[in-house]
Amino acid sequence: MAMSSENEHPVKAFGWAARDSSGHLSPFKFSRRATQEKDVTFKVLYCGICHSDLHNVKNEWGITSYPVIPGHEIVGVVTEVGAKVTKFKVGDKVGVGCMVGSCRSCANCKDNLENYCPKMILTYGTKYYDGTITHGGYSDIMVLDEHFGIKIPDNLPLDGSALILCAGITVYSPLKYYGLDKAGMHLGVVGLGGLGHMAVKFAKAMGLKVTVISTSPNKKKEAMEHLGADEFLVSRNTEEMQFAMDTMDGIIDTVSAVHSLLPLIGLLKNNGKLVMVGAPEKPLELPIMPLLLGRKIVGGSNIGGIKETQEMIDFAAKHNIVADIEVIPMDYVNTAMERLSKADVKYRFVIDIANSLKPI
């Protein structure tokens, strides 16, 4: 029999995959490697639906190879550990974000920045050390090098902590790195989706003043009363935007589509920082003059390293940061993707894998 994802490894596995750029997901049989000495094998309990999954299944970044089983906001329970595993034991909860491997020897890796390793291996759609393609968390079981496992603190709900492993670290890491984590600073958050709502929660826990900048006026009440934002700007309301010019120390931009940066740069004080974490499929236009005149910078950030991800989830546990989610069964995933593309979710879909993924 020819090698295929169904028989390349000894352990039978089952998930949902997209086969082409329609992005439609359907049941898919494949296989996982046997537990190696530094591996933990775990049963997937919950998996969040990140907008990156949507970009991926529709090949919006032009890098997808099909079939693809998405999912990189994963929480599970360990069922088997390799002989040399020290971080986890059978029965422990384990989390996985966007990475399952890296070279472990370059300057980035040595600096706990596996997320910037040129050989980083993504949780799905990337060639693993053994030459096979990685498959994500919309599946029943996973096998993971323990280094890339995150310990889930006991007081965090399992369904509500899955997305913290991507959406949480993606906003926490730049707040720290760009020095936007000092109490009293004023932070703007653009795009109130999965990443954006986590940014509001982390920044509030750090003691910042937070203003949400959104295209949807109907998100205002909830953002202020429920998420704890201090102010809300409707980006299309030029009067409101004008009034808020030169007031922010930093902005975290989580928008998933092409949008204008000029009004955002205008909101920054001199020396302010606009940090891009959203990943639109096309380049944005960058107006230079307002950067020069205010010594402002535009930067980027990509998830976070394993050490920082653990620190972030421990911070979330300490400050009782819990995501707002809509838990769905596996067979709702295509509808969920459709709704996500219309920003119709508060604020993250999380698939209840263990209770709803039925093998065919």
Ligand SMILES: NC(=O)c1ccc[n+]([C@@H]2O[C@H](COP(=O)([O-])OP(=O)(O)OC[C@H]3O[C@@H](n4cnc5c(N)ncnc54)[C@H](O)[C@@H]3O)[C@@H](O)[C@H]2O)c1
């Ligand atoms: N840098 C990283 O490490 C990293 C990690 C995870 C996700 N991402 C990317 O971040 C982006 C956001 O991810 P998410 O899961 O929070 O998505 P999401 O869909 O939950 O949220 C995106 C938000 O952007 C808003 N938005 C969409 N188009 C807009 C427009 N034209 N103008 C203004 N607002 C608009 C939506 O209303 C929504 O609130 C995606 O592009 C995703 O791929 C990056």
Ligand SMILES: [Zn+2]
């Ligand atoms: Zn993600």
Ligand SMILES: [Zn+2]
């Ligand atoms: Zn490396």
